[in-house]
Amino acid sequence: MPSLRILLIALLACLGPAAQAEPLRIVSEPWAPYIFEENGQPRGQDYEASVIVFKRLGIDVQWSLLPWKRCLVELESGQADAVLDIFHTRERETRMVFPAEPLSEVEFVLFHARQRPYPFERLSDLRGLKVGVSPGYWYADKAFRTSPLFFREPAPTHEANLGKLVRDRVDLVVNDRRAGRYLVRQMGLEAEVGQHPKVLSRDHLYLAFRRQPDLENLARRFSDELRRFKREPAYAELQARYAEPSDDNSGNR
Incomplete structure (x- = not known):
């Protein structure tokens, strides 16, 4: 009868790929103040809100900023798992899962x-x-x-x-x-x-996930955690950091 040590090693070998899963890959196009790059690092209101939510969910994320059309191609081809700051349309529902809670x-x-x-x-x-x-x-x-x-x-x-x-x-x-x-x-x-x-x-901006069962579940978890985060003072502080200056740029000035 195999020892307990051997059984544990076999079990860890089976779980290895799942335990060492690659980070979730999210793509988006720079669109300040929602997401943009500064000094080589992504920033922005929706990017930072998403980072906080994923951290609370214990999900590692890899971000890529690309031209918008390439973002959509990579999501639909399976090279990306989600796209940040996209509009929810009925036509897109066949390929994407949208959390109930929007970002902006x-x-x-x-x-x-x-x-x-x-x-x-x-x-x-x-x-x-x-x-x-x-x-x-x-x-x-x-x-x-x-x-x-x-x-x-x-x-x-x-x-x-x-x-x-x-x-x-x-x-x-x-x-x-x-x-x-x-x-x-x-x-x-x-x-x-x-x-x-x-x-x-x-309109509203969402984080849309590629339509597959595990990502559909993650979309629900993301929505619930984002909704909780929006009720906290930290979210109001994040919004204030990216608020527009008080200057008036309306009309035909």
Whole structure:
């Protein structure tokens, strides 16, 4: 009869791969203040909230910041386990599992060159204009996504979109209000770029997991822990750290 020592060694050998499982791989595109890179390290409100939640769950995570389309390809091909800061759509539910609790709310607005404000109240005001968009992004307002009244021109990065705006290569740029204003400040374009106050659409950002049984369970655990974290003073402190400056950048300034 084999000794207890031999049985333990055999058991550990069987459990080895599970006990030494690779870290969860999460991808996202830099989109400050939600997630971005500073001095070679990821930062941001949604990134840091997720790090805290995973630490409490005892899950090791590896982060990669990539172009958005590549993020989606890696998730769907199984190279990544989850994608940070994605919109929940019915079409995506066939391939992704969304926690019940979102990370953030976003508001899409139009940014304009201050010398060319293009008054905007309704989609018909955009007739014949060229609007800079980000490829692969989901804009919640269906009329904006499909309207034949204006042209939607993609750019490889959010920075490229604003660069085209100030060089008069597009008439307007659509972006999240907070992300757009953060980037305008970062690029030193406050004197050249303003925003329209009208909100095109509102949506929520999620951490979506690849659809497979173990990750579906993890999505539920992540949601529960995130909801608990949001009730704590530490979450309010995190939000305050990434809050917008009190300056007013509304209207056609």
